[in-house]
Amino acid sequence: MTTVSENIPKNYGTLVFSENSMKERIPAKTYELLEKTIKEGKPLDLDVANAVAKAMKDWAIELGATHHTHWFQPLSGMTSEKHDSFLSPTEDGNALMTFSGKELIQGESDASSFPSGGLRASFEARGYTAWDPTSFAFIKDEVLCIPTAFCSYTGEALDKKTPLLRSMKALEEQAKRVLKLFGESETPVTAMVGSEQEYFLISEKDFERRQDLVLTGRTLFGAAPCKGQELEEHYFGAIRPTVNEFMKELDDELWALGIPAKTKHNEVAPAQHELAPIYTNVNRAIDENLLTMEKMRLLASHYGLVCLQHEKPFRGINGSGKHNNWSISAGKTNLLDPGATPMDNLRFLVFLTGVIQAVDEYQDLLRMSVASAGNDHRLGSDEAPPAIISIFLGTELGGVVDALIADTDYTNAKAVAMDLGVAVLPRFRKDNTDRNRTSPFAFTGNKFEFRMPGSGVNLSDTNTVLNTAMAKSLKEFADTLDGKSGEAFEKAALDYVKKTLTDHERIIFDGNGYGEEWETEAARRGLSHYRTTADALPCFIEQKSIDLFEEFNVLNELEIRSRYEVKLEKYNKLLNIECRVMKRMTRRAFLPAINTYAGKLAKSINAIKEALPDAELAQETTLLNNLVKGVQSADEALQKLDTLHREIAGIVDQQEKANRYAHEALPAMEELRAAIDALEIITDRSHWPVPTYNNLLFYS
Ligand code: ADP
Ligand code: MG
Numbered sequence: 052m053t054t055v056s057e058n059i060p061k062n063y064g065t066l067v068f069s070e071n072s073m074k075e076r077i078p079a080k081t082y083e084l085l086e087k088t089i090k091e092g093k094p095l096d097l098d099v100a101n102a103v104a105k106a107m108k109d110w111a112i113e114l115g116a117t118h119h120t121h122w123f124q125p126l127s128g129m130t131s132e133k134h135d136s137f138l139s140p141t142e143d144g145n146a147l148m149t150f151s152g153k154e155l156i157q158g159e160s161d162a163s164s165f166p167s168g169g170l171r172a173s174f175e176a177r178g179y180t181a182w183d184p185t186s187f188a189f190i191k192d193e194v195l196c197i198p199t200a201f202c203s204y205t206g207e208a209l210d211k212k213t214p215l216l217r218s219m220k221a222l223e224e225q226a227k228r229v230l231k232l233f234g235e236s237e238t239p240v241t242a243m244v245g246s247e248q249e250y251f252l253i254s255e256k257d258f259e260r261r262q263d264l265v266l267t268g269r270t271l272f273g274a275a276p277c278k279g280q281e282l283e284e285h286y287f288g289a290i291r292p293t294v295n296e297f298m299k300e301l302d303d304e305l306w307a308l309g310i311p312a313k314t315k316h317n318e319v320a321p322a323q324h325e326l327a328p329i330y331t332n333v334n335r336a337i338d339e340n341l342l343t344m345e346k347m348r349l350l351a352s353h354y355g356l357v358c359l360q361h362e363k364p365f366r367g368i369n370g371s372g373k374h375n376n377w378s379i380s381a382g383k384t385n386l387l388d389p390g391a392t393p394m395d396n397l398r399f400l401v402f403l404t405g406v407i408q409a410v411d412e413y414q415d416l417l418r419m420s421v422a423s424a425g426n427d428h429r430l431g432s433d434e435a436p437p438a439i440i441s442i443f444l445g446t447e448l449g450g451v452v453d454a455l456i457a458d459t460d461y462t463n464a465k466a467v468a469m470d471l472g473v474a475v476l477p478r479f480r481k482d483n484t485d486r487n488r489t490s491p492f493a494f495t496g497n498k499f500e501f502r503m504p505g506s507g508v509n510l511s512d513t514n515t516v517l518n519t520a521m522a523k524s525l526k527e528f529a530d531t532l533d534g535k536s537g538e539a540f541e542k543a544a545l546d547y548v549k550k551t552l553t554d555h556e557r558i559i560f561d562g563n564g565y566g567e568e569w570e571t572e573a574a575r576r577g578l579s580h581y582r583t584t585a586d587a588l589p590c591f592i593e594q595k596s597i598d599l600f601e602e603f604n605v606l607n608e609l610e611i612r613s614r615y616e617v618k619l620e621k622y623n624k625l626l627n628i629e630c631r632v633m634k635r636m637t638r639r640a641f642l643p644a645i646n647t648y649a650g651k652l653a654k655s656i657n658a659i660k661e662a663l664p665d666a667e668l669a670q671e672t673t674l675l676n677n678l679v680k681g682v683q684s685a686d687e688a689l690q691k692l693d694t695l696h697r698e699i700a701g702i703v704d705q706q707e708k709a710n711r712y713a714h715e716a717l718p719a720m721e722e723l724r725a726a727i728d729a730l731e732i733i734t735d736r737s738h739w740p741v742p743t744y745n746n747l748l749f750y751s
Pocket of ligand 1: 245330374
């Protein structure tokens with residue numbers, strides 16, 4: 052008998068049409084042509100597409116698939132699919148299972164219901180999906196899913212994947228130019244990403260009774276539970292049996308899809324968990340992350356649970372993020388690894404400097420890329436990084452960079468193992484220990500960890516910005532050093548590094564990112580600080596960002612403007628829903644419940660008075676008084692929010708609308724919440740109409 056563990060390698064990747072399955076099933080000559088498309092971006096001819104489609108279909112049918120779909124990522128951020136069956140009836144009344152190269156390469160999509168920020172209106176009503184052969188097809192619920200890009204007929208991107216692929220190309224082109232200057236042979240260069248996905252699991256029964264959770268993904272009301280996360284018992288704690296069963300099934304399903312889920316554990320907050328896969332190229336990493344999120348949501352229901360992927364489902368309890376671990380690989384070499392020889396060190400310093408320059412220069416865009424209504428509650432509330440971008444390098448690397456800027460001898464940096472050989476370059480060890488969890492962008496040995504993204508986000512935007520900004524840094528280096536070689540190159544490269552680091556030193560910060568001192572210091576350094584999505588979005592359409600994206604053919608101005616519109620609209624729509632849900636819950640659930648309880652209390656006070664005219668009723672009457680006064684303040688807060696909400700709803704300009712939601716509606720929502728939460732803790736438990744934080748977070 053084989054054990055469960057023995058079956059894991061056997062089942063791994065069985066539901067993906069991976070490189071191996073392709074090699075097995077496609078004639079060698081055809082595969083070679085396909086590989087050219089995958090690795091070099093060469094256009095695919097129809098004969099090859101037909102052969103691949105046939106192999107893919109046969110493989111999928113053997114595994115029970117009945118349908119196929121072009122799987123894509125519309126601007127709303129998650130994934131979309133429309134299933135077509137393989138079935139094609141024949142004239143004689145029978146049926147064949149067919150799938151052509153044309154169907155594989157391109158799909159028509161009536162995309163009019165997807166957000167496009169007005170893009171389609173100005174061009175064509177329809178869009179099409181195009182096969183992305185660099186991410187593998189897979190089977191999900193008897194459907195062959197083909198990862199695709201989604202564009203308008205005039206070529207404008209209508210999705211998240213297209214600009215990401217373009218940014219990968221830009222990064223590769225510029226990195227290759229730099230590597231050539233280092234005399235290195237041509238290898239494919241790609242950004243690598245490992246994303247750590249945090250999420251909550253709560254009971255389905257409780258979830259269903261909370262309109263705020265069902266409709267907005269977060270609790271809009273709720274007094275703090277008696278116990279929060281202060282005992283620190285949940286982080287890495289024993290996993291409850293139901294959750295463990297859920298995680299096991301999740302692992303099995305992900306492994307079958309070839310998604311290398313590696314680490315799972317309980318997180319800091321009660322009912323919070325994390326899953327991290329092994330990193331891979333950024334395009335696949337994002338497809339895999341989206342698929343993982345979908346599987347989490349789906350499988351939770353098998354265990355009577357609901358998976359919350361909102362960035363801040365509970366006030367006062369840590370929210371959920373999605374750390375974006377990012378590096379650049381050239382073949383087998385990680386270009387963000389300090390390396391072993393002085394020359395490797397120099398190359399590393401050039402790439403490191405490129406990252407520092409990119410992050411400083413385009414800090415606004417990076418912040419913008421993670422802006423969402425949900426993430427606004429998480430950034431800057433002392434659980435996740437602040438909304439200010441800065442880079443943490445750690446003591447060792449920080450010492451080297453300081454020495455380079457000060458133009459002093461590296462021997463001054465104590466921890467640095469010296470190598471005074473060629474070009475007087477430092478040799479340093481990787482620094483894995485010194486972790487500053489408060490930093491938004493931390494160097495962790497051989498990669499950067501961007502900790503701002505929220506749990507619900509599609510990481511494409513962030514990585515599109517990172518890749519493009521990095522391409523820009525590398526281009527500047529390559530342009531400057533063009534034509535130099537040997538010692539002259541080494542000297543010029545080191546000078547370039549020193550100068551660029553000096554120019555961008557302000558972005559490096561190793562101190563405590565929480566707290567007000569940093570806010571003041573960051574302002575002094577001229578770093579931007581956008582607290583809300585409404586404040587963070589406008590930089591997207593500034594000339595500086597249009598110039599960047601256009602220079603590298605990642606997004607044109609029209610695409611940028613449409614994306615900005617979509618983000619704004621999404622924010623406004625969410626805030627509108629949150630306002631409505633708050634008003635509805637207050638009017639229809641909370642106030643009636645509190646009034647019923649107050650009425651009962653009044654009756655019982657009168658009854659006691661009748662029976663015992665001299666009875667001391669101070670506690671009861673004070674409580675009744677507080678309930679009545681509380682209802683009064685809640686109603687005032689409700690009226691205030693209502694007036695404001697109606698006013699904002701009437702505003703046509705989307706940016707103005709967002710500003711008002713962020714700076715006026717949200718504080719008014721806070722007031723209403725505070726009034727209701729204060730009543731929650733004095734109202735008889737049996738009268739409270741929704742499950743409380745105690746129920747939601749500490750279920751068994
Ligand atoms: P943490 O302590 O934050 O959990 P880990 O070392 O476990 O960090 O790594 C977290 C994620 O980073 C994983 O998904 C891992 O695969 C990924 N990762 C590791 N090395 C790299 C790299 N060179 N480039 C990109 N991601 C990486
Ligand atoms: Mg991490």
